[in-house]
Amino acid sequence: MTNSPSITSPEAHGLARPRTRHFGSAAVWVLSAAIIGYALVFGGYMATIVAFALIYAVFVSGLNVFMGLTAQVSFGQSAFAAIGGYTSAVLTTTYEWAPLPGMVAGLVFALVAAFLIGFPTLRLKGHYLAMATLAIGLITYEIAVEWESVTQGYLGISGIPPLGIGPFEAVSDRAILAVLSVIVVILAFAVTRIRRSRLGRAFSAVAGSEEAASALGINVSRYKLVSFLIAAAIASLSGSLFVHVVGYVSPEVFGLHMVILAFTMVYIGGLGTVAGPLIGALIISILPEVFRGMKDYQDLAYGVTMILILIYAPKGIAGVADALDARRSA
Amino acid sequence: MFQAKHQFIAGLVAALAFVGAAQAQETYKIGISAGLTGYAATVDRAWSDGVQTAVDVLNEKGGVMGRKLEVVIEDNRSNPQEAVTVYRKMVSSDQVNLFSSGCVSAGNAAAAPMVAKSEIPMILCSILPKDAEWAFTTLPPAGFEIEKRFEYLRDKTQIRKVGVLHDPTPYALLQKDVAQKVAAKYGIEVVSTEAYKQEDADLSVQLSKMQSAGAGAVMKIGLGGTTLTAAKNLKQLDSPMLLLTSLEDLAVFKPVAEVLGDKFFFVASPSQVFEAYPDGPLKTAIGQFLDPWKKKFGDRDPNWASRGWDSVMLAAKAIETGKSFEGQAVRENLEKITGFQGTTGVYDMSPTQHQGISSNPFVVAQIIEGQVRIAQ
Numbered sequence: 001m002t003n004s005p006s007i008t009s010p011e012a013h014g015l016a017r018p019r020t021r022h023f024g025s026a027a028v029w030v031l032s033a034a035i036i037g038y039a040l041v042f043g044g045y046m047a048t049i050v051a052f053a054l055i056y057a058v059f060v061s062g063l064n065v066f067m068g069l070t071a072q073v074s075f076g077q078s079a080f081a082a083i084g085g086y087t088s089a090v091l092t093t094t095y096e097w098a099p100l101p102g103m104v105a106g107l108v109f110a111l112v113a114a115f116l117i118g119f120p121t122l123r124l125k126g127h128y129l130a131m132a133t134l135a136i137g138l139i140t141y142e143i144a145v146e147w148e149s150v151t152q153g154y155l156g157i158s159g160i161p162p163l164g165i166g167p168f169e170a171v172s173d174r175a176i177l178a179v180l181s182v183i184v185v186i187l188a189f190a191v192t193r194i195r196r197s198r199l200g201r202a203f204s205a206v207a208g209s210e211e212a213a214s215a216l217g218i219n220v221s222r223y224k225l226v227s228f229l230i231a232a233a234i235a236s237l238s239g240s241l242f243v244h245v246v247g248y249v250s251p252e253v254f255g256l257h258m259v260i261l262a263f264t265m266v267y268i269g270g271l272g273t274v275a276g277p278l279i280g281a282l283i284i285s286i287l288p289e290v291f292r293g294m295k296d297y298q299d300l301a302y303g304v305t306m307i308l309i310l311i312y313a314p315k316g317i318a319g320v321a322d323a324l325d326a327r328r329s330a
Numbered sequence: 331m332f333q334a335k336h337q338f339i340a341g342l343v344a345a346l347a348f349v350g351a352a353q354a355q356e357t358y359k360i361g362i363s364a365g366l367t368g369y370a371a372t373v374d375r376a377w378s379d380g381v382q383t384a385v386d387v388l389n390e391k392g393g394v395m396g397r398k399l400e401v402v403i404e405d406n407r408s409n410p411q412e413a414v415t416v417y418r419k420m421v422s423s424d425q426v427n428l429f430s431s432g433c434v435s436a437g438n439a440a441a442a443p444m445v446a447k448s449e450i451p452m453i454l455c456s457i458l459p460k461d462a463e464w465a466f467t468t469l470p471p472a473g474f475e476i477e478k479r480f481e482y483l484r485d486k487t488q489i490r491k492v493g494v495l496h497d498p499t500p501y502a503l504l505q506k507d508v509a510q511k512v513a514a515k516y517g518i519e520v521v522s523t524e525a526y527k528q529e530d531a532d533l534s535v536q537l538s539k540m541q542s543a544g545a546g547a548v549m550k551i552g553l554g555g556t557t558l559t560a561a562k563n564l565k566q567l568d569s570p571m572l573l574l575t576s577l578e579d580l581a582v583f584k585p586v587a588e589v590l591g592d593k594f595f596f597v598a599s600p601s602q603v604f605e606a607y608p609d610g611p612l613k614t615a616i617g618q619f620l621d622p623w624k625k626k627f628g629d630r631d632p633n634w635a636s637r638g639w640d641s642v643m644l645a646a647k648a649i650e651t652g653k654s655f656e657g658q659a660v661r662e663n664l665e666k667i668t669g670f671q672g673t674t675g676v677y678d679m680s681p682t683q684h685q686g687i688s689s690n691p692f693v694v695a696q697i698i699e700g701q702v703r704i705a706q
Contacts, residue, residue, distance in 0.1 A: 044422035
């Protein structure tokens with residue numbers, strides 16, 4: 001599958017302009033930090049919204065690796081979030097594991113599942129790949145509903161312990177926000193490194209043209225699989241984070257709603273950018289709360305805002321920031 | 331002069347703060363996390379309207395212990411994550427004193443630990459969360475709807491073999507388990523258990539299996555349009571099986587009755603068969619609710635709304651008994667409520683029993699010539 005030049009060209013990735021001044025990108029990070037800082041200082045209800053936004057930022061970062069860097073489409077990333085979330089939930093409640101080993105186990109299961117699914121599926125392209133991945137998400141959802149002896153179906157699993165290592169437990173709003181912020185920063189750093197690495201350049205080549213990449217000696221199937229595995233691992237992490245932050249999991253959490261929300265976040269934030277998933281997740285999570293007072297018109301106002309953003313910032317907010325930086329440097 | 335001016339401003343600020351605090355104390359806020367949109371919309375809108383009706387009636391009488399009640403309602407979109415968000419909003423921004431939340435079990439369960447940490451009592455429409463120290467429910471035990479149907483089949487028919495058709499929701503699963511456990515007590519055998527999904531447009535496969543297994547009746551457990559689907563499928567199959575469904579909005583049942591006629595039975599709450607219900611304390615309690623309800627909503631189904639009404643009346647009772655609005659006191663006094671006549675039955679709470687309805691209030695009903703009647 002090919003994608004737009006803005007995603008695939010080295011300029012867009014900042015690879016050819018090491019001395020470019022990134023005021024626009026910095027502004028996006030500063031805005032994100034300000035929102036998180038506000039939630040950290042004032043806590044309360046805002047802290048809950050921002051915590052969910054950060055969990056989504058993790059999930060969307062994974063999606064961004066597969067969709068933004070490699071230009072593949074997956075509607076099934078919620079499946080890996082579900083695997084990570086349910087593994088953590090079951091191991092920590094039924095078998096009394098600590099959260100961290102539970103999350104690691106979830107990650108391993110998600111990687112195994114992603115490999116088994118991705119190996120045959122990633123030979124597909126375009127709409128066929130999109131439909132295949134959509135099926136993966138729906139099948140996983142059905143398993144979560146039907147495998148009652150393990151998942152407890154719609155009843156869900158409650159009493160899941162909070163995030164923590166050893167004696168430290170992130171129980172308060174501020175502690176949860178702090179932990180999630182650290183994870184998001186580490187992840188953003190990792191994605192930046194991936195983009196600038198040989199792996200990232202291979203992803204970029206696959207994104208530009210699979211045939212051309214193949215002609216250059218890049219093993220397209222292998223790099224697509226690696227990208228899929230990275231995205232699955234990150235999705236699994238987000239699923240585990242969700243269940244430990246909320247303390248409860250049920251199948252609805254990982255339904256189609258999650259996929260739609262994540263796609264909105266990645267496009268509003270900026271596909272293929274590092275800051276895009278974070279700012280996209282923050283904006284999409286906060287906007288409904290901004291319009292909550294409008295009651296029955298809340299969804300209308302939200303929809304209109306989305307349309308306006310996509311009209312005036314078709315490459316997302318981080319994309320606009322990158323474009324501004326490029327204009328200043330020109 | 332300068333000092334006097336400062337003293338005046340300080341006095342004014344203090345007075346405003348006092349007035350503000352007094353006003354804040356005047357209203358007792360009841361928060362509702364309800365699925366106003368999504369799969370629970372029908373039920374939760376009715377529940378919320380029932381809560382609001384009770385609050386309006388109590389406020390007309392001067393409130394509870396002289397304090398007016400105020401409803402804060404937020405749409406959780408029938409989604410657990412959204413439920414956590416709106417609960418959090420109502421705890422920290424709206425500072426509600428008590429929750430009277432709707433029927434989205436997963437949402438209530440997801441938010442329950444956070445609400446308990448904030449020491450706010452919850453009176454719910456849904457099943458109880460796992461850790462129910464701060465949660466109470468108006469929901470009758472899952473077995474009641476099942477037992478009433480078995481009783482009817484045993485006492486009024488020759489049918490001794492049934493099929494159980496259920497959706498995958500928590501309450502339906504609980505009922506299915508009860509059906510399998512207690513059937514023998516009524517001399518009935520469950521010969522087939524089949525699941526369906528709320529969005530299924532055809533149930534003929536499940537119904538055919540039941541008929542092949544020798545079932546004389548279908549015990550359907552679950553809400554929504556699938557009841558009409560099942561009825562149409564039974565008609566298409568020319569099946570002799572009776573259809574006995576669980577509690578539902580009467581608006582859903584009327585077209586079903588048109589399809590199946592006297593082969594269709596359903597579990598009804600007392601408020602749904604008010605006219606036919608025998609006189610007594612329960613009928614009096616329902617009447618107290620139905621008067622203001624009908625003034626506001628006409629012939630709209632009163633079932634879930636009546637339980638929303640009960641939740642407010644239970645809270646008022648706990649506050650008046652303990653003469654305290656404080657969360658811990660309200661929780662403790664909710665646990666002490668016994669013999670409280672609600673619109674769905676008598677509530678008997680205790681520290682170990684937060685599901686208060688203790689006697690089966692349901693009846694098996696039919697719709698004959700457009701009129702709801704208790705089945706004979």
